[in-house]
Amino acid sequence: MTGIIKERLFTPGPTPLLMEAQLRALTMTLHHRTDAFRTLMRETLDHLRYYFNTRNDVIVFASSGTGAMEGAVSNLLSPGDRVLIGTAGKFGERWVQLAKAYGIESVVVEAPYGHTVPISEMKKHLDASGPFRAVFIQATESSTGVRHDVKALGEMVKALPECCLVVDAITGLGTTDLHPDEWGIDILIGGSQKATMIPPGLAFASVSEKAWKTIGNSKLPRYYFDYAKERKNLAKGESSYTPATSLVVSLHAALSYIKQLGRENLVANAALLAEATREAASALGLTQFAVSSPANAVTAINAPPGIESTKVVKEMRVRFGAILTDGQGSMKGQIFRLAHLGYYDFLDLLAVLGGLEIALLKVGHKVELGSGVRAAQNVYLRQPA
């Protein structure tokens, strides 16, 4: 504990940074009312379309992802509209709070923590309790580590001409295969501090033609998060208010890297890390918190029997400088979370798993040293050549 200890993030955001992207922000001219910056912004929007896997326009805000989530509510809806929300954790609950903050009546399908929102239950409501102006859900719920079948939900909402599907994919983008155009996702939301490997401060939203039509008629108040105003300015490479220039530069560089790597390979990277983590956890006698459909973005692992997860998290931080996250809210002490997001490769995973084995021993959970690492190595070796 007296030698070199590097700090390493294994959290579901912020995530390990792509240093080249950070450095690019130091060397670029950063005044935003210049042609150079306008060109950069337009290229970044093109990159975002690639990253989102969409032909729709993507808009960018200087805010956390929650800003774009609020914008989805305030831009799509009008007083008197009703919405359907599927929630399976802390981030799902944010949709409920947002609807409430704007005085919008919501019907909530609530899955217990660790479970996924039952899409059949959502369908029942869509069929029988409508009309709904919009449906809100998470692609991946990072407080519990589950993934939702947004494709199936999209099929249902596509059939309703007056209803839009809004998907928070803040941790889903870059970790899950998403086809917003084909699946009928009308608003898809992302944030900079996740699989894009840059710091927090930017929110993204792709918006379908169907959603733009709804936005044109909606009446809720909005100003900063005005989607249509932002779209109009971004078309010229401008933003309505001062853009977070250094983050845009870093984003441009990071998305160039991702384009070179390939979106599918970025998702495959997260899938490999996640599967290897799940197998390692099993080998170490631990169980997953996600009852089904575990997300590639983050793995939530139940605390070892009789031991608070907080102790594991602390041991990892103090001993190895490895930052894992505890459960949020009522899940604190019950689970710890190991993310698979950002500039993060297989050797990073072997490192954290090797450290975790020691941490588990130290908090009193019996493990065979090396067995978690071996399980992860076997997942690596199972990959097609």
Next chain:
Amino acid sequence: MTGIIKERLFTPGPTPLLMEAQLRALTMTLHHRTDAFRTLMRETLDHLRYYFNTRNDVIVFASSGTGAMEGAVSNLLSPGDRVLIGTAGKFGERWVQLAKAYGIESVVVEAPYGHTVPISEMKKHLDASGPFRAVFIQATESSTGVRHDVKALGEMVKALPECCLVVDAITGLGTTDLHPDEWGIDILIGGSQKATMIPPGLAFASVSEKAWKTIGNSKLPRYYFDYAKERKNLAKGESSYTPATSLVVSLHAALSYIKQLGRENLVANAALLAEATREAASALGLTQFAVSSPANAVTAINAPPGIESTKVVKEMRVRFGAILTDGQGSMKGQIFRLAHLGYYDFLDLLAVLGGLEIALLKVGHKVELGSGVRAAQNVYLRQPA
């Protein structure tokens, strides 16, 4: 092989960089004929004294370590002087070449690769074949991974008033306990791209009073690597020629980090990584190239039976972006080397060992997955709390 692959150095120099030290060079005013830079240079020399564990003056050159080695020869010696050289590998041979280049007659005690220079043999020569003006050796020979007993050698040379001991500790500093003042090391040589965690480009030499006296009377030609001239200028925070300013700034920052960490803890860090690597290699059915006295700086591992080490090195690079080094010269294909130098912590080691297990399997060496990692973890757990 299609996901994220980070490049990581596990080489005996250059080594993993301390990013804070790199960034410091971006934000400092760098003109060298300013008071700010002079103060920085003087503080850096103080830090170097701490790092070298000496009360002697340390001088700095803008050059690779070899520059300071050449300086030790050209500053200490005069035509007609004879020297004794102990060599155990490529870097020992450099002393022989340097003596030859300056027309100095040398008596060479040559250990076979993988062995250490027998100090008893050196003593025999010191007793019977003298007088020698100087004795040259490596603290650690990084081409083969062995450590020399420079303390014992120092005891012998200390007794000879006309003979100086010169030790190349380029990879020895920060990885081996060294007491130059107590042990009678007259010139101790270091380089920036090793345990100091910054890029190549600076050479260091600490010089004893005994050596300064010899230098005062020596007659070999020198200009750039003039120790006395550099000492005089450095006392004022100046350098004789343009200093490598960005490297000096980074060095100042890196040595501040090392001072905070503690020199002993830096050495202990390398010792832990080296011991864990040796045990891991054994667990993986591999043998060490060093027959005895393995260095903490770097571990040289024999190629798996019937397999070229070049293949292991390539597999690690292509598959994991992990840069190991092959054997040098006639050792190429016979050994691979895993260093323990620079900004490098225990989780880095677990990562490279986990990757190495996969690489070994892929080149056809049978290993039990996880067993090397486990051996390393057990070394970690054996440490006093």
